[in-house]
Each structure stands twice: as structure tokens, then as C-alpha cells.
Amino acid sequence: MTDTNYTYAVARIRALEVTLFSNATIDQLMACRTYEECLQFIADKGWGDSDTGLNAEAMLTREEEKIWEVMREMRVDMSVFDVLSYPNQFHNLKAAIKEVCTETVNPGIFYDDCEIGGEEMLEIIRNKDFIRLPDNMQAAAKEAYDTLLHTRDGQLCDVIIDRATMEAVYEAGRQAKDDIMKNYAEDTVAIADIKIAVRSAKTAKSIEFMRRAMAQCASLSVDQLSKAALAGEAAIAEYLLGTAYAGGAEALKESPSAFERWCDNRVIQTIQPQKYKAFTIGPLVAYVLARQNEIKTVRIILSGKQNGFPDDAIRERVREMYV
Amino acid sequence: MSELGIVYALLGAALAVLLAGAGSAIGVGIAGQAAAGVVTEDPSKFAKVLIMQLLPGTQGIYGLLVGFLTLSKIGLIGGGAANLDPKTGLMILAACLPIGIVGLISGKYQGMTSAAAIGIVAKKPDQFGKAMLFPAMVETYAILALLISIIAVTGIQV
Structure with missing residues (x-):
């Protein structure tokens, strides 16, 4: 029997897709002559909020936050997004191990909208309390921690955690019911x-x-x-x-x-x-990926405009849009 | 034993109303979830998605119509109950089944089609007319079942 649990969420996503940037919108953004004009353009499109003003990084961070706010509002089981959240989760692990082993403090290096935020991750690593980590993270955390502590080889530490990340993504994709998650996990690991x-x-x-x-x-x-x-x-x-x-x-x-x-x-x-599915989690996942792709593309354009890159060089890096 | 006929006939009326009504309730519920999703983000589309949501509601009305006809036929409305033999009672029960069963199934699937069509309205409100045709197609089969149930119920000699 077809699952209709996502009927409300998918319809809401369809309404939200209207606000996604199309390739034509990206062309308009590219046509802005200056960095400030670009910021004004995205602000006019509703990016950021009253607190972010025309601060590019704050606007882009706010847009990323909005994605997950919408998903949480829809009361969907957030574990279906594990495939997408593992990279940030493992990034926090990597950052915490490096901070603890090198005894340095680097503000703003953690993703806080994860299952285990920066502070909690630091506490786990400091106490070597690896058992508090998810099963798919424990072995890699211990190995990476010991490796960095004994060899001071940061690259090897990265390799251990990055591989564990991809294995976690692949396993989550393999266990997912929807094809979109399976295909995404397969592509993510292969591309990595x-x-x-x-x-x-x-x-x-x-x-x-x-x-x-x-x-x-x-x-x-x-x-x-x-x-x-x-x-x-x-x-x-x-x-x-x-x-x-x-x-x-x-x-x-x-x-x-x-x-x-x-x-x-x-x-x-x-x-x-996923544009044509009405009752599965697929359109929600597609929306998250499309928004992340959109934010990444806007970041590339803003960065290019700010640094005075020629339009051709920026355009070479501009991604295709979902809508 | 002589009352068994009226029991069968009443069961037929109940099934027509119950099954078709349940189908509509499921369908309207599914389409309503989709309608709520769109209105959350864009309240200006309320009228259009409300019409879409109402489309699967007709099966319940068809079941009600057949239920009334049956009750009238067996004399439970507007007169004393007819003295039906079990064979006639079973015939009336059989006559009520098309709208009951088809109403249940078509109500659910019309609701799902309406939900999908609401997705079209969310993205392309100017395509409302075309979007409405998809769930309307499902209605065809509920109407066919209604016709057979009406013809059969009215054709049975009491």
C-alpha cells in the first residue's frame, strides 16, 4: 500500500519549490555588476532575516538554518536525513579530536545543528568517552584519536574519519527504503x-x-x-x-x-x-539537496564577485539548479 | 425467518453508506493534508486547493443516495416496512454493493490523485483546470457504480 505519511510535507515542499532559484534567477544574479548588488538581489528574494542585514555569511548561514527549521516543522522523522547529516556529524568529530590533541581552541569550527554539537563532542573526546558516540563513529573516533596523539599526522586522522564518514553514509543509504537515498549514498561515496x-x-x-x-x-x-x-x-x-x-x-x-x-x-x-513524486520522503530530501546546492552556488558567485573574478571564471563554477 | 429479508436489505443500505462514506473520508483526509501543506506556505491558494479537497467527497453522497433509495424501497422511510423474503433482501444487498465497494476504493484513490494535483496547483496555479481533470477521471467509475446500484435497487420488485 502506498505510504501517504508525507502528503502534507510534500505538498508544502511543492509550494516552497516555487521560491527556489532557477537557472534564470542565477543568470540574473550573475548579471549584477557588484558584490553589493548581488547581496541586495538575494535580500530582495527573501534571503537572510532582519538580524542578518546584508552580511553575506550571516545570510547564507541563516538560509541553511531555514532548511532544517522547515523539516522540523513538518514533524518528519529526522533520521531519514542521516545520509545528509553524517558529513557534518563526522566533521564535528574530526574538529574535536584535532582541538583536543593539539590543545588549541578555534571558535566557529563546529556544526551545531547536528545530533552531537560541538561542545558535547569536545567533552566526549576530552574524556575519551567514545561509547557515547553512535556505533558507526566509535571505532573511527578511537583510531583517529590514538593516531593523531601518537603520530601527530593530521592527514592520517582525516583519512580515517573521512572513510568512516563515507562508510556511514553508504550504510545509511543501503538501509534506506527510498531509492533517492540509496542513489545519493552510492553517488556520494563513488564521487568521494x-x-x-x-x-x-x-x-x-x-x-x-x-x-x-x-x-x-x-x-x-x-x-x-x-x-x-x-x-x-x-x-x-x-x-x-x-x-x-x-x-x-x-x-x-x-x-x-x-x-x-x-x-x-x-x-x-x-x-x-523527485519533482513528480507525491507521497514519499524523496521530494523532501530533494528539496534539502536543492537548497544546499543553491546556497553553495550563491556562495560561489558572491565569492567570485567579491574577489573580482571575471564572469567566465565564475560561470564555470556555477551549478545547475533543481527547478 | 420472515424478517431475514429486511435485515439483508438494511445491511445493503448500511454498506452503501458505510463503505462509500469511508472512502470519501479517507480521500478527503488525504487531499486535506496536501491542501494544508500548500496553504501553510501560500494562503492565497486556499480556494483552489479546497475545491481539490472536496472532489473525493462525492462518493459519500452517492452512498447516501443509494442508502435513501433502499430505505425508501423497503418502506423504512415513509411507510411500514415491507415484508421481504430472504431472496429479495439478498438481491437488494447485492444491488447496494457496487457503490459501496467502488465508493471505498475510488474515494481513497481520488484523494491521492487530488493530493498529487494539489502539487500542480502549488507550483502552477494557472494550470488549475488541467490539474482538476486528473482526480475527476477517478469520479467516472464511482458514477458508473452509482448508476448500476440505482438501476438495480429501483428495478427489484418488492
């Missing part, structure tokens, strides 16, 4: 592996490093990808041509920013069918 391969090829990392850093997924062979990375970027592109990520191979040949854009555009293409 491709990025590791590209960076490893550029920095001449060993195959052992790559195997340790990459997470297993169904659509790519970690073994073949890491072997291709040893041979260089051209070999990675050649390997990708035979996979579902052939478009990424073309983008890789073009430029690193084109590849980054392709990665985000692929996510947007994956969620496009």
Missing part, C-alpha cells in the same frame, strides 16, 4: 573515491594510502580506481569512461573546477525525478 583518486594522482600517493582512504561502493572498483590513480589522471579518466561516471571523465579533462561542478550537477540530476 574519485576525488581521492584525483588528489592522490596529483600528489603521488601510494596505493596503500588510497586503499585506506577509499570506501567500497557498488558502482566503482576501489582496486581498479586506485591502480588507475597510480598511472595518473588520464588513466583515471579512462577507467571512469567505462563506469556510470563517464561524464566525470570528460569534466576531469576540462579542469578541476569543471569536475567539482560535474559532481554537484550529478547529484541534482539524480534528484530530478
Whole structure:
């Protein structure tokens, strides 16, 4: 029987989708001559609130907060968004381990709209109370903590936590009922592996490093990808041509920013069918991803305008919109 | 034994009202959730989504109509109860089933189609007319069942 639990939420999302930026809106934003004009443009579109004024970072942060406020208002089971929230959750773990091990304090490095906020995460790490962490985080937290404490190798600490993040995302996707979550998790892990391969090829990392850093997924062979990375970027592109990520191979040949854009555009293409679903969680997840993509694109444009980049250079980095 | 006929006939009237009414209640409920979702963000669309929400409500009215016809037929409205034999009672029960069963199923699915059509209105209010056609198509089958139930109930000789 079709699940109609999300009927209210999906209809509300449909009404909200009208306010999402289209490609034409992004073109209008690009047409603004100055950084200040861009800020005024997004403020006129309702971005930020009375407290943020025309402060770009405050406006973008407020927009990110609005996404989750809407989801919470709709009283949906927030665990369905685990696939999306794990990266922030594991980021908090990484930041806390680094702060504790290096005995430094860096304000503003934590995401607070997570299951475990910055302060709580710091307390857990300081007390080595790893048992309080979710099951999929405990082993990685302990290993990363011990590694950083004994070797002072920050990159190795990152590798351990990043891989655990991808494994958690993949497992959450595998257990999800909806295809959108499965596909998103698959793409996220595969794209992360491709990025590791590209960076490893550029920095001449060993195959052992790559195997340790990459997470297993169904659509790519970690073994073949890491072997291709040893041979260089051209070999990675050649390997990708035979996979579902052939478009990424073309983008890789073009430029690193084109590849980054392709990665985000692929996510947007994956969620496009959710525009036509009426009773599943899919449209809600698609809305969250579309809003995050929109905020990222606006951030890129604002940053480009602020630093005086030519329009062509900014446009190369502009992502496709969901609507 | 002689009262069994009227019991069957009354059961038919009850099923027509009960099943078709339940279908409408489910359908209107589903469409109402979607309508509420849209109005939360855009109250100006209230009138349009309200019409969409009401579409699955007709099955309940059809069931009520067949229920009234049946009660009138067996004399429970406007006169003394007819002395029905069990065979005639069962025939009246069978005549009530089309609107009861089809009303239940079509009410639910019309509600779901209305909810989906409310999504169209949320994004493209100018397409209201086209959006309304989709749930209206489901209505066709409730009307067909209503016709058969009315013809059958009125055609049975008491």
C-alpha cells in the first residue's frame, strides 16, 4: 500500500519549490555588476532575516538554518536525513579530536545543528568517552584519536574519519527504503573515491594510502580506481569512461573546477525525478539537496564577485539548479 | 425467518453508506493534508486547493443516495416496512454493493490523485483546470457504480 505519511510535507515542499532559484534567477544574479548588488538581489528574494542585514555569511548561514527549521516543522522523522547529516556529524568529530590533541581552541569550527554539537563532542573526546558516540563513529573516533596523539599526522586522522564518514553514509543509504537515498549514498561515496583518486594522482600517493582512504561502493572498483590513480589522471579518466561516471571523465579533462561542478550537477540530476513524486520522503530530501546546492552556488558567485573574478571564471563554477 | 429479508436489505443500505462514506473520508483526509501543506506556505491558494479537497467527497453522497433509495424501497422511510423474503433482501444487498465497494476504493484513490494535483496547483496555479481533470477521471467509475446500484435497487420488485 502506498505510504501517504508525507502528503502534507510534500505538498508544502511543492509550494516552497516555487521560491527556489532557477537557472534564470542565477543568470540574473550573475548579471549584477557588484558584490553589493548581488547581496541586495538575494535580500530582495527573501534571503537572510532582519538580524542578518546584508552580511553575506550571516545570510547564507541563516538560509541553511531555514532548511532544517522547515523539516522540523513538518514533524518528519529526522533520521531519514542521516545520509545528509553524517558529513557534518563526522566533521564535528574530526574538529574535536584535532582541538583536543593539539590543545588549541578555534571558535566557529563546529556544526551545531547536528545530533552531537560541538561542545558535547569536545567533552566526549576530552574524556575519551567514545561509547557515547553512535556505533558507526566509535571505532573511527578511537583510531583517529590514538593516531593523531601518537603520530601527530593530521592527514592520517582525516583519512580515517573521512572513510568512516563515507562508510556511514553508504550504510545509511543501503538501509534506506527510498531509492533517492540509496542513489545519493552510492553517488556520494563513488564521487568521494574519485576525488581521492584525483588528489592522490596529483600528489603521488601510494596505493596503500588510497586503499585506506577509499570506501567500497557498488558502482566503482576501489582496486581498479586506485591502480588507475597510480598511472595518473588520464588513466583515471579512462577507467571512469567505462563506469556510470563517464561524464566525470570528460569534466576531469576540462579542469578541476569543471569536475567539482560535474559532481554537484550529478547529484541534482539524480534528484530530478523527485519533482513528480507525491507521497514519499524523496521530494523532501530533494528539496534539502536543492537548497544546499543553491546556497553553495550563491556562495560561489558572491565569492567570485567579491574577489573580482571575471564572469567566465565564475560561470564555470556555477551549478545547475533543481527547478 | 420472515424478517431475514429486511435485515439483508438494511445491511445493503448500511454498506452503501458505510463503505462509500469511508472512502470519501479517507480521500478527503488525504487531499486535506496536501491542501494544508500548500496553504501553510501560500494562503492565497486556499480556494483552489479546497475545491481539490472536496472532489473525493462525492462518493459519500452517492452512498447516501443509494442508502435513501433502499430505505425508501423497503418502506423504512415513509411507510411500514415491507415484508421481504430472504431472496429479495439478498438481491437488494447485492444491488447496494457496487457503490459501496467502488465508493471505498475510488474515494481513497481520488484523494491521492487530488493530493498529487494539489502539487500542480502549488507550483502552477494557472494550470488549475488541467490539474482538476486528473482526480475527476477517478469520479467516472464511482458514477458508473452509482448508476448500476440505482438501476438495480429501483428495478427489484418488492
